[in-house]
Amino acid sequence: MADKILRKRTIRSFVRRAGRMTASQRRALQDFWPTFGVDAADVPLDFRSLFNREADVVLEIGFGNGETLVELAAAAPEKDFIGIEVHEPGVGHCMLKASEAEISNLRLIVRDAVEVLRHQVPPESLSRLNLYFPDPWPKKRHHKRRIVQPGFVDLVADRLRPGGTLNIATDWAAYAEHIDEVLGASIRFECIERREHGGEAPLDRPQTKFERRGLRQGHRIVDWCFTRQNRGQ
Numbered sequence: 001m002a003d004k005i006l007r008k009r010t011i012r013s014f015v016r017r018a019g020r021m022t023a024s025q026r027r028a029l030q031d032f033w034p035t036f037g038v039d040a041a042d043v044p045l046d047f048r049s050l051f052n053r054e055a056d057v058v059l060e061i062g063f064g065n066g067e068t069l070v071e072l073a074a075a076a077p078e079k080d081f082i083g084i085e086v087h088e089p090g091v092g093h094c095m096l097k098a099s100e101a102e103i104s105n106l107r108l109i110v111r112d113a114v115e116v117l118r119h120q121v122p123p124e125s126l127s128r129l130n131l132y133f134p135d136p137w138p139k140k141r142h143h144k145r146r147i148v149q150p151g152f153v154d155l156v157a158d159r160l161r162p163g164g165t166l167n168i169a170t171d172w173a174a175y176a177e178h179i180d181e182v183l184g185a186s187i188r189f190e191c192i193e194r195r196e197h198g199g200e201a202p203l204d205r206p207q208t209k210f211e212r213r214g215l216r217q218g219h220r221i222v223d224w225c226f227t228r229q230n231r232g233q
């Protein structure tokens with residue numbers, strides 16, 4: 001009991017949805033794990049041996065069904081891509097798409113992205129981090145679950161190399177305000193582009209599934225690109 005009281009509760013940015021896994025997603029998870037899967041561990045990854053080469057590494061947090069991630073990886077074979085997602089049916093779907101696209105520059109991790117950044121991503125190792133349509137947690141009592149928080153922004157800054165970029169998009173006006181506030185207060189990032197649009201003008205990325213859902217509900221989209229400054233460590 002005392003142990004229960006003393007143990008600090010971790011606030012996570014997701015709830016594990018039960019979500020149905022189709023037979024083909026389950027099979028893809030099993031069959032393609034050796035090709036695309038990376039086990040959770042508490043030691044830093046060596047990207048060079050993970051991809052058998054030296055290249056820029058782009059990381060995406062919460063890739064959902066992964067179609068955007070696979071499209072981006074297929075369009076940039078000179079770069080390496082790491083996707084993090086906790087929703088297993090989405091990971092299965094992504095592996096299916098990745099194998100159809102016959103790409104070799106993609107690896108996937110099934111784990112809380114904050115833990116992956118903390119334990120598995122070496123300092124100053126990423127050239128870019130994509131955070132597309134993070135869960136908005138609209139209720140006030142849930143705002144603490146939003147992944148974009150000052151501590152998260154500092155962690156991302158530590159993992160990006162100087163000049164690397166943090167690219168975010170959301171369709172929730174109130175989350176956009178929160179992102180403006182948190183990133184605006186960080187001396188480690190500078191906003192180099194902020195674009196509001198109706199789905200027609202995303203910043204260098206394909207439309208995502210959640211973006212289309214937001215657009216159907218009449219939401220506007222905000223896209224940002226922040227660069228990691230060489231100060232404030």
Ligand SMILES: C[S@@+](CC[C@H](N)C(=O)[O-])C[C@H]1O[C@@H](n2cnc3c(N)ncnc32)[C@H](O)[C@@H]1O
Nearest residue numbers: 013014062063064085086112113133208209210
């Ligand atoms: C609203 S969906 C957006 C999915 C996709 N990016 C898109 O735009 O279609 C957010 C996704 O982030 C994932 N997610 C949320 N917090 C996460 C975390 N801490 N680590 C890994 N995945 C997370 C959720 O499981 C969910 O699939």
